[in-house]
Amino acid sequence: MIVAGSRSQALAAAVADELGVALAPVEYDSFPDGELLAATPGFDAERAIIVSATTDTAAIVELLQLQDAVSEAGADSVLTVLPYMGYARQDRPIAPGETAATTPSGYPVSARAVARAVSVATDRVVLVDPHEPDHTALFDASATTVSAAPRLADPVPDGLAEPVFLAPDEGATDLAGTVRDAYGRGTVDAFEKVRLSGDAVDLRPSAVDVSDRDVVLVDDIIATGSTMATAVEFLQDDGAMGVYVACVHAVLARNALTKLYRAGVDTIVATDTVERSVSAVSAAPPIATEIRETFL
Numbered sequence: 402m403i404v405a406g407s408r409s410q411a412l413a414a415a416v417a418d419e420l421g422v423a424l425a426p427v428e429y430d431s432f433p434d435g436e437l438l439a440a441t442p443g444f445d446a447e448r449a450i451i452v453s454a455t456t457d458t459a460a461i462v463e464l465l466q467l468q469d470a471v472s473e474a475g476a477d478s479v480l481t482v483l484p485y486m487g488y489a490r491q492d493r494p495i496a497p498g499e500t501a502a503t504t505p506s507g508y509p510v511s512a513r514a515v516a517r518a519v520s521v522a523t524d525r526v527v528l529v530d531p532h533e534p535d536h537t538a539l540f541d542a543s544a545t546t547v548s549a550a551p552r553l554a555d556p557v558p559d560g561l562a563e564p565v566f567l568a569p570d571e572g573a574t575d576l577a578g579t580v581r582d583a584y585g586r587g588t589v590d591a592f593e594k595v596r597l598s599g600d601a602v603d604l605r606p607s608a609v610d611v612s613d614r615d616v617v618l619v620d621d622i623i624a625t626g627s628t629m630a631t632a633v634e635f636l637q638d639d640g641a642m643g644v645y646v647a648c649v650h651a652v653l654a655r656n657a658l659t660k661l662y663r664a665g666v667d668t669i670v671a672t673d674t675v676e677r678s679v680s681a682v683s684a685a686p687p688i689a690t691e692i693r694e695t696f697l
């Protein structure tokens with residue numbers, strides 16, 4: 402049976418549909434003192450597939466409860482799909498406002514701490530487009546990755562003018578290349594990015610001339626939106642024609658969407674690894690393929 406975390410109910414249903422596997426009943430509740438309770442009353446299967454984006458801290462507790470609940474209900478193997486893994490960007494000791502030059506002592510590698518907790522009651526973990534490919538190594542359980550990035554090309558309009566698929570930093574260049582390959586044509590390039598604080602970045606423009614061309618900005622995550630908004634502003638100044646923004650994980654914290662629209666973006670597209678209004682494509686097909694080939 403497929404068990405949906407509260408943040409991934411549509412995606413879990415889509416995965417269940419792709420696989421022809423039943424969706425388990427779930428309840429999300431809390432006690433008067435604020436403690437959470439996620440349960441799957443009536444779960445009745447030997448294999449449990451939990452699909453749960455850990456977009457926030459409460460979602461992590463909920464996932465741990467669902468893992469325990471299916472074991473209590475007699476599941477003998479558990480697969481955990483993390484469509485989006487919260488805390489993954491804290492993959493080194495880091496303090497708010499820290500620059501790359503300083504590494505404080507006494508700070509956690511939070512990504513590893515979360516990965517270890519998630520590993521305790523699962524046999525396997527599947528990550529969708531993790532922030533770094535080697536994040537599988539953070540888990541004590543066996544972990545693999547799938548990519549939903551090629552699907553981001555689907556909602557991009559046909560007939561873009563000399564399109565440039567541009568990553569806001571070098572780390573996202575491969576992702577931009579993946580979307581370009583799925584689209585079928587275009588140039589790939591990247592900005593140089595320096596993060597100034599949690600919600601401010603400095604970008605050095607890419608070498609590609611974008612004037613009178615359509616640009617598709619591609620990144621793995623949009624969190625505060627500062628990276629993308631800064632890139633969009635550069636592209637507007639440089640005479641780009643249309644500016645489209647594509648990301649796998651639309652975290653969209655606080656006023657991120659408003660920042661992007663105010664910067665002049667034409668369209669924002671994302672997958673449903675984080676379920677948002679801009680989730681135009683689903684990560685369900687690659688997740689279902691991985692489950693079918695390795696777990697069922």
Ligand code: R5P
Nearest residue numbers: 621622623624625626627628
């Ligand atoms: C950073 O390495 C990531 O790829 C994203 O560029 C970053 O997480 C985006 O953050 P924000 O939207 O807060 O600028």
